Amino acid sequence: MTLKMPLPMAAAHKQPIQLTLNRKARSGHAQPRMLLTDFLREELGATGTHVGCEHGVCGACTVRIDGIACRACMTLAVQVDGQHIETVEGLADADGVMNDLQLAFKRHHALQCGFCTAGILMSCADWLGRLQAPGAAPRIPSEADVRDMLSGHLCRCTGYTPIVAAVMEVAAARAAAKESHA
Numbered sequence: 001m002t003l004k005m006p007l008p009m010a011a012a013h014k015q016p017i018q019l020t021l022n023r024k025a026r027s028g029h030a031q032p033r034m035l036l037t038d039f040l041r042e043e044l045g046a047t048g049t050h051v052g053c054e055h056g057v058c059g060a061c062t063v064r065i066d067g068i069a070c071r072a073c074m075t076l077a078v079q080v081d082g083q084h085i086e087t088v089e090g091l092a093d094a095d096g097v098m099n100d101l102q103l104a105f106k107r108h109h110a111l112q113c114g115f116c117t118a119g120i121l122m123s124c125a126d127w128l129g130r131l132q133a134p135g136a137a138p139r140i141p142s143e144a145d146v147r148d149m150l151s152g153h154l155c156r157c158t159g160y161t162p163i164v165a166a167v168m169e170v171a172a173a174r175a176a177a178k179e180s181h182a
Helices: 036-043 100-107 115-133 143-150 159-180
Strands: 015-021 024-030 064-066 069-071 085-087
Touching: 015 036, 024 036, 064 115, 069 085, 069 115, 100 115, 100 159, 115 143, 115 159
Parallel strands: 015 085
Antiparallel strands: 015 024, 064 069, 064 085
């Protein structure tokens, strides 16, 4: 009796992936099980997205997929074909000038080793964007609100206090700007 072994999936089999990365059309190839973190870093060279726990717990890999903060270590590259991805590199403008959130992090020394910072910035950008969404009343979050939002991130360096201060500063500035334009 001869046992027929299943054919292994060809390691060389890669699928084409086309997406918009930080407002630019990009493409590459990924094996069906390749994680988005690995695709971004290895295939597209977007190394700002960090790989931490690979279980979706630490938040270091947070990116925005079609405008929604997601864990790139829990997403397969093939799942984002045709979608818009924003990484920390996309927060700055086309000339590399940092946005208000990045500048507030710098002012408040809201990073130390920097490993978790990219993911935290992406979650904060997403949260602040939803908080100040068009049509929503200007709202300044409490410290407890900011700390609750940050609870999905692990940072061993900062103690979160400078991060909270930076986020609250940006939220207040954006709310004031929104009120003055209303």
